[in-house]
Amino acid sequence: MSDCLFCKMVSGEIPPDKVYEDDEVLAFRDINPQAPLHVLVIPKEHIATLNDLDNAHRPLVGRMVQAAAKIAAQEGVDASGYRTVLNCNADAGQSVFHIHLHLLAGRQMHWPPG
Numbered sequence: 001m002s003d004c005l006f007c008k009m010v011s012g013e014i015p016p017d018k019v020y021e022d023d024e025v026l027a028f029r030d031i032n033p034q035a036p037l038h039v040l041v042i043p044k045e046h047i048a049t050l051n052d053l054d055n056a057h058r059p060l061v062g063r064m065v066q067a068a069a070k071i072a073a074q075e076g077v078d079a080s081g082y083r084t085v086l087n088c089n090a091d092a093g094q095s096v097f098h099i100h101l102h103l104l105a106g107r108q109m110h111w112p113p114g
């Protein structure tokens with residue numbers, strides 16, 4: 001999608017600070033990190049929100065979650081722990097409408113989240 005920020009990361013029009021890539025998934029550091037490690041894992045396919053997922057996307061979402069676990073290991077936070085977050089629409093604070101999984105680590109997380 002031509003006017004989507006994260007599609008531009010996939011195409012390379014805007015170069016991401018990349019930490020992981022495979023044929024279906026890209027991961028890069030968040031520009032405004034909320035923890036010492038803050039990475040966004042995105043599908044290369046443009047999907048606006050979680051509400052737009054269908055059955056055919058099930059393996060892709062699995063890939064995103066598995067990529068987060070791989071990155072956590074790569075970054076050395078798999079044992080200490082990490083949080084994954086998927087925001088959907090306004091009440092959750094979604095600001096970029098191309099789905100992305102937040103991977104946050106390197107500090108104690110709190111519950112409930114804000």
Ligand code: AMP
Pocket residue numbers: 005029030031032033040087093094095096097
């Ligand atoms: P959300 O609020 O869940 O939609 O998350 C969007 C995330 O994208 C926020 O954490 C932003 O800091 C992040 N973000 C926005 N622009 C960029 C960018 N150019 N590079 C990396 N991360 C970005």
Ligand code: ZN
Pocket residue numbers: 001004005006007008045046047097098
């Ligand atoms: Zn997109």
